[in-house]
Amino acid sequence: xxxxxxxxxxxxxxxxxxxxxxxxxxxxxxxxxxxxxxxxxxxxxxxxxxxxxxxxxxxxxxxxxxxxxxxxxxxxxxxxxxxxxxxxxxxxxxxxxxxxxxxxxxxxxxxxxxxxxxxxxxxxxxxxxxxxxxxxxxxxxxxxxxxxxxxxxxxxxxxxxxxxxxxxxxxxxxxxxxxxxxxxxxxxxxxxxxxxxxxxxxxxxxxxxxxxxxxxxxxxxxxxxxxxxxxxxxxxxxxxxxxxxxxxxxxxxxxxxxxxxxxxxxxxxxxxxxxxxxxxxxxxxxxxxxxxxxxxxxxxxxxxxxxxxxxxxxxxxxxxxxxxxxxxxxxxxxxxxxxxxxxxxxx
Numbered sequence: 569x570x571x572x573x574x575x576x577x578x579x580x581x582x583x584x585x586x587x588x589x590x591x592x593x594x595x596x597x598x599x600x601x602x603x604x605x606x607x608x609x610x611x612x613x614x615x616x617x618x619x620x621x622x623x624x625x626x627x628x629x630x631x632x633x634x635x636x637x638x639x640x641x642x643x644x645x646x647x648x649x650x651x652x653x654x655x656x657x658x659x660x661x662x663x664x665x666x667x668x669x670x671x672x673x674x675x676x677x678x679x680x681x682x683x684x685x686x687x688x689x690x691x692x693x694x695x696x697x698x699x700x701x702x703x704x705x706x707x708x709x710x711x712x713x714x715x716x717x718x719x720x721x722x723x724x725x726x727x728x729x730x731x732x733x734x735x736x737x738x739x740x741x742x743x744x745x746x747x748x749x750x751x752x753x754x755x756x757x758x759x760x761x762x763x764x765x766x767x768x769x770x771x772x773x774x775x776x777x778x779x780x781x782x783x784x785x786x787x788x789x790x791x792x793x794x795x796x797x798x799x800x801x802x803x804x805x806x807x808x809x810x811x812x813x814x815x816x817x818x819x820x821x822x823x824x825x826x827x828x829x830x831x832x833x834x835x836x837x838x839x840x841x842x843x844x845x846x847x848x849x850x851x852x853x854x855x856x857x858x859x860x861x862x863x864x865x866x867x868x869x870x871x872x873x874x875x876x877x878x879x880x881x882x883x884x885x886x887x888x889x890x891x892x893x894x895x896x897x898x899x900x901x902x903x904x905x906x907x908x909x910x911x912x913x914x915x
Contacts, residue, residue: 579651677897722822722846780908815832827845
């Protein structure tokens with residue numbers, strides 16, 4: 569699979585490095601308006617994990633374009649990988665689909681449900697795959713949980729509690745930047761809602777309480793109601809203090825085991841409070857061997873492998889499916905409605 573990446577910020581660099589690590593997957597082109605980046609100077613790139621970009625990136629065999637439209641029409645590009653700001657997703661995705669390319673677009677697919685719907689329809693009309701890079705199910709601890717749920721490895725899931733919280737990022741101009749992100753109820757929490765849709769399907773109803781800023785969710789505590797299904801809750805948002813930059817984890821209660829995981833950045837240090845553990849009904853306590861590599865980009869490499877397999881077989885991974893990405897976004901909007909009205913909302 570030959571990849572062309574549009575947008576060379578931190579996520580573009582992450583996808584580039586992940587693709588280069590894989591056999592049978594090759595980044596052959598990228599597009600950016602930044603002249604220095606086109607020449608291989610990526611030293612200005614920095615994210616909230618992983619290393620800074622290098623000053624002299626080896627771009628042998630890689631085409632660099634200023635105009636993304638040239639990349640879209642590159643005859644050897646199989647998959648257009650869009651790593652642009654969210655407000656550019658719809659336009660560039662539809663252009664790439666209309667040019668006959670398969671597309672992988674970074675999360676969230678959009679902050680607007682109507683835009684996401686138009687993107688879905690454009691893919692159907694073009695007869696091409698539209699995949700959404702919702703990376704959470706490719707991180708080892710969450711991949712393990714997803715497989716346990718889908719395969720009923722420990723029997724049926726009885727209850728699931730998810731947690732994903734951050735302190736307001738200092739590199740953003742808040743609250744003004746919230747509009748482009750859709751608030752942290754979308755930018756951050758869509759990971760949880762996508763995971764729920766992709767592993768459990770959509771709930772019948774939900775109820776949320778939380779905090780709104782400028783009409784957007786900043787923090788939510790949500791209960792998802794499934795008829796004859798598991799009890800599911802999630803706490804997510806950006807109300808933690810600066811000493812807790814990021815934290816995530818879960819408790820999953822199955823018929824035959826309880827699974828726990830909890831980790832976060834405490835005072836600049838990554839701390840695993842509770843390494844992934846399986847507490848079996850039999851009394852046995854197990855620390856499973858997790859799939860995936862140890863590189864900082866390994867989860868994204870697994871994501872690209874799943875995209876390559878989709879192009880090869882035509883079978884779409886549920887973790888990249890545009891349907892579940894759309895569903896996750898829909899749940900985010902319904903949570904806002906529930907918080908605003910104080911009412912249970914039908915999904």
